[in-house]
Amino acid sequence: MSSTNRTVVVTGIGATTPLGGDAASTWEGLVAGRSGVKPLEQEWAAEQAVRIAAPVAVEPTEVIPRPQARRLDRSAQFALVAAKEAWADAGFEAKAGEGADVDPDRLGAVIASGIGGVTTLLDQYDVLKEKGVRRVSPHTVPMLMPNSPSANVGLFVGARAGVHTPVSACASGAEAIGYAIEMIRTGRADVVVAGGTEAAIHPLPIAAFGNMMAMSKNNDDPQGASRPYDVARDGFVLGEGAGVIVLESAEHAAKRGARVYAEAVGQGISADSHDIVQPEPEGRGISHALQNLLERTDLDPAEIVHVNAHATSTPAGDIAELKALRKVFGDDADHMAVSATKSMTGHLLGGAGGVESVATVLALYHRVAPPTINVENIDPEAEAHADVVRGEARKLPVEGRIAALNDSFGFGGHNVVLAFRTV
Known part of the structure; x- marks a missing residue:
C-alpha cells in the first residue's frame, strides 16, 4: 500500500x-489560564538556586497498577497514561490483534523523550554507591533506555509496523508526530500512536539548567515565573508529563466510523547549525522549517489562524520564533493568534511537542486559542512581530476551514513545525 499522498487525521488524544x-x-486549565507551577517541596530543593517546577497534577500510579509502575521509569509511566487515554479516545477497546479494529502489522508507535530515563539512571547509581552492586534493580536497563516509553506503548497497543524514538531535545515530541505522519502518508502504517514524554524534575537536571542560566529563578512567584514575551522573562520553568495523539489514514478512519478531530497536514524540519544551546537570533533556521512545511504540503498561509508557539520564556528564543513567523508569512501573520501555553504548563522538554500538539488540535476542534498568561509588560519586539493572545482565551473563526501550527525547537538547533487543519 505504497503512497505519498495519503491524508492523515487525528482520531484520539491523551x-x-x-x-x-x-x-x-x-484543556480546561489551558483555556482558563491556570498555572501548574509550584514550589518544590522535596528536601533536596532547599539548596537549589531554582526551587520551582511544574509537576504532573495526577500521579501516574493512580492510573497504572503499582506492580507495573515499579518496572517503568517515570517518563514511560507518563507515556503509557497518555497513550491509554488516546487509544480509548480513538475508539479502540482492545490491543491490535486481540479485537481492535486495526491490523497489528499496520500499526506503529513513535514516542519521543529528550532525556529518557534520567531519574532511573541517577537513582540506581545512588543505590549502587550506597547499598552495593547486588541492590541495583535488574529492571534498570529497560527502564532507563530512551526508547522505553515508545517500546512500552508499542507493547500496550500491539504495534508491529515500527516502534521509534526520535531524540532531538525539546523538539523530540513534535518530531515523533512528524515521523508518524510520514509513516502513514508513505504507506508503512494505517494507524500510529505518537507523542512525547519527559520526567526530569530531579536535583541534577535542575542544578544543571540553573547553572546554565536557562531557568527562571523567580522562586517567590511560582505561578508568575513562566512569562513568555514579557520584558521581565528570565528563563523557562521545568515541567513534566506526556501528550499522545492517535494518527490514522483518513480512509482507515472512515471505514471504522471514527470521530476525527483534525487533519494532520504535515511537518517542516530544519537545523540552525548555529550553536549547541543558543538559538540563531534572527530565526533563520525556524524560517527554513516553515518554508519546508509550505513546500511539502498544500497548506495555504491564509488558512493559518493560530500558532502554539515554542516560546519557553527565554529572552532570545521567544523573539527569534516571532521574527521567523513574520519573515515567512508577512502580512498573513497579522491574523495568526499566537499562544504560549508553556506559560501555564512549564517546559516539558521532549514532552512539549506532544502536549502542545494536543492543545493545538483541541484549539482547532473547539475553535478557541488559549491565552498566554503572565504577560504584564509585553516586549515591544514581540508586539511588533505577532498578535499574542494575552489575558484570556480568544475565539477563532467559526466558519470555514482553518489551520494551526505547533512549533518546537531544541538544543542542538533542531527545528520542527507541525500543521493541523479542521476537516
Missing part, C-alpha cells in the same frame, strides 16, 4: 500534565 491527569482537564 495527556497527563501539570494542569490535569487527562486531555480534558488539561
Whole structure:
C-alpha cells in the first residue's frame, strides 16, 4: 500500500500534565489560564538556586497498577497514561490483534523523550554507591533506555509496523508526530500512536539548567515565573508529563466510523547549525522549517489562524520564533493568534511537542486559542512581530476551514513545525 499522498487525521488524544491527569482537564486549565507551577517541596530543593517546577497534577500510579509502575521509569509511566487515554479516545477497546479494529502489522508507535530515563539512571547509581552492586534493580536497563516509553506503548497497543524514538531535545515530541505522519502518508502504517514524554524534575537536571542560566529563578512567584514575551522573562520553568495523539489514514478512519478531530497536514524540519544551546537570533533556521512545511504540503498561509508557539520564556528564543513567523508569512501573520501555553504548563522538554500538539488540535476542534498568561509588560519586539493572545482565551473563526501550527525547537538547533487543519 505504497503512497505519498495519503491524508492523515487525528482520531484520539491523551495527556497527563501539570494542569490535569487527562486531555480534558488539561484543556480546561489551558483555556482558563491556570498555572501548574509550584514550589518544590522535596528536601533536596532547599539548596537549589531554582526551587520551582511544574509537576504532573495526577500521579501516574493512580492510573497504572503499582506492580507495573515499579518496572517503568517515570517518563514511560507518563507515556503509557497518555497513550491509554488516546487509544480509548480513538475508539479502540482492545490491543491490535486481540479485537481492535486495526491490523497489528499496520500499526506503529513513535514516542519521543529528550532525556529518557534520567531519574532511573541517577537513582540506581545512588543505590549502587550506597547499598552495593547486588541492590541495583535488574529492571534498570529497560527502564532507563530512551526508547522505553515508545517500546512500552508499542507493547500496550500491539504495534508491529515500527516502534521509534526520535531524540532531538525539546523538539523530540513534535518530531515523533512528524515521523508518524510520514509513516502513514508513505504507506508503512494505517494507524500510529505518537507523542512525547519527559520526567526530569530531579536535583541534577535542575542544578544543571540553573547553572546554565536557562531557568527562571523567580522562586517567590511560582505561578508568575513562566512569562513568555514579557520584558521581565528570565528563563523557562521545568515541567513534566506526556501528550499522545492517535494518527490514522483518513480512509482507515472512515471505514471504522471514527470521530476525527483534525487533519494532520504535515511537518517542516530544519537545523540552525548555529550553536549547541543558543538559538540563531534572527530565526533563520525556524524560517527554513516553515518554508519546508509550505513546500511539502498544500497548506495555504491564509488558512493559518493560530500558532502554539515554542516560546519557553527565554529572552532570545521567544523573539527569534516571532521574527521567523513574520519573515515567512508577512502580512498573513497579522491574523495568526499566537499562544504560549508553556506559560501555564512549564517546559516539558521532549514532552512539549506532544502536549502542545494536543492543545493545538483541541484549539482547532473547539475553535478557541488559549491565552498566554503572565504577560504584564509585553516586549515591544514581540508586539511588533505577532498578535499574542494575552489575558484570556480568544475565539477563532467559526466558519470555514482553518489551520494551526505547533512549533518546537531544541538544543542542538533542531527545528520542527507541525500543521493541523479542521476537516
